[in-house]
Amino acid sequence: MSETIRTACHGCRQVxxxxxxxxxxxxxxxxxxxxxxxDRSPGGMVEESCPLCGEGEDPGWIPxxxxxx
Numbered sequence: 662m663s664e665t666i667r668t669a670c671h672g673c674r675q676v677x678x679x680x681x682x683x684x685x686x687x688x689x690x691x692x693x694x695x696x697x698x699x700d701r702s703p704g705g706m707v708e709e710s711c712p713l714c715g716e717g718e719d720p721g722w723i724p725x726x727x728x729x730x
Contacts, residue, residue: 667722672713673697674721695720 673693678686695715698706710716714723 667719667724669693670695670711670714670721670723673711673715692721 669690669692673695675691675693677689677691679689680686693711693714695711695717696708697711697715699709701707711720714720717723
């Protein structure tokens with residue numbers, strides 16, 4: 662059985678932080694939704710399909726393993 666390897670899309674992913682059991686604060690990557698916010702005019706943000714994964718079958722993810730930044 663072949664395991665599908667994928668990573669969170671770097672175009673629409675979100676990064677947050679969490680505190681581990683030792684009390685250290687570490688980054689945590691959250692997969693995106695396949696959409697990004699784009700500033701089209703002053704004060705005019707619009708939501709568009711992510712150029713990296715928005716047209717894929719699994720928005721928010723891309724094939725292949727890329728270590729988190």
